[in-house]
Amino acid sequence: MNNPTLENKVFLALLLLVSIAFCWVLFPFYGAVFWAVILAILFAPLQRRLARRFRGKPNLAALLTLLATLLIAVLPMAIITTLLVQEGAALYQRIESGELDIGAYLVQFRDMLPQSIQSQLQRVGLGDLQDVREQLSGYALQGSQFLATKAFSFGQGTFEFLIVFAVMLYLLFFLIRDGRQLVAKMREAIPLEDEQKRRLFSKFTRVVRATVKGNVVVAITQGALGGLIFWFLGIPSVLLWGVVMAFLSLLPAVGAGLIWTPVAIYYFVSGDFWHGLILTLYGICVIGLVDNVLRPILVGKDTKMPDYVVLISTLGGLALFGLNGFVIGPLIAALFMSSWGLFIDREPEEALE
Secondary structure (H helix, E strand, O other), rough: OOOOOHHHHHHHHHHHHHHHHHHHHHHHHHHHHHHHHHHHHOOOHHHHHHHOOOOOHHHHHHHHHHHHHHHHHHHHHHHHHHHHEEEEHHHHHHOOOOOOOOHHHHHHHHOOHHHHHHHHHHHHHOOOOHHHHHHHHHHHHHHHHHHHHHHHHHHHHHHHHHHHHHHHHHHHHHHHHHHHHHHHHHHHOOOOOHHHHHHHHHHHHHHHHHHHHHHHHHHHHHHHHHHHHHHHHOOOOOHHHHHHHHHHHHHOOOOOOOHHHHHHHHHHHOOHHHHHHHHHHHHHHHHHHHHHHHHHHHHOOOOOOOOHHHHHHHHHHHHHHHHHHHHHHHHHHHHHHHHHHOOOHHHHHHHHO
């Protein structure tokens, strides 16, 4: 005897089971799949323009879009990563050989402070900086050692990296070419009303573009501007500090000021007034204003999240997903807020029925 309710439950359980199994199979390549989806969404407008120009040639339009993606997004990041690893290896050698002593700069900075401030440091137990000096030197050595290790381990993991990179490119090509058909099939499979599905997918696309452009592009811009002023002032390891400022720019409560502010203070205390003034004005008027000028343009009002949500989601994503978490964390938070926004907008309509 047929039982439609039981059949539906069994079918849904089977559907859930095979979906979990499929995600489990893809998990070793989740980074490749994730970035393929993100890049396909970001470069979808370019693909549509090329598809209109080369009508009847979808493979050619997809291939040209893929080449543009490599030149604009992938190749610059690969070059910067390679240079960063090399600079980290050189920095590790300088610290290990004793040529660069981070703790000595801290002691020198303390000695430059006025006597009244040094007395206050003595009262709160910060007069003896030996422990702090050892900790800072240890952190600097660990950080540079991590980058140096990456330089040696990259050769060992080259084959694995090439496989993941090839999977991403292969998947990205088909997502670019067949993305609209895949989205249409996904919309048919979701058991929601057509208007809700349209709003949900539209919101998802806008959130992805806004999150990546609003966070990553602003961070890259601030890091590049910070590295530029460090190069102008003759500060060593410009690329390393620029990348650190770019990552810190992803955290609204911290920002790139955590790097350039202590350097400006050091200039002022050491008597180099003009360098300190230049760095301070540049940090406030140029680096600081990038977030206020670019982010509203790239993100927009409808997808902007509170700073505390960005901070928590970024740190949580970093802890769970590693480096990819800088994008995954804010993206999940943005989609969470957007989905609940759609649900709240839907409630009044149901109450009136």
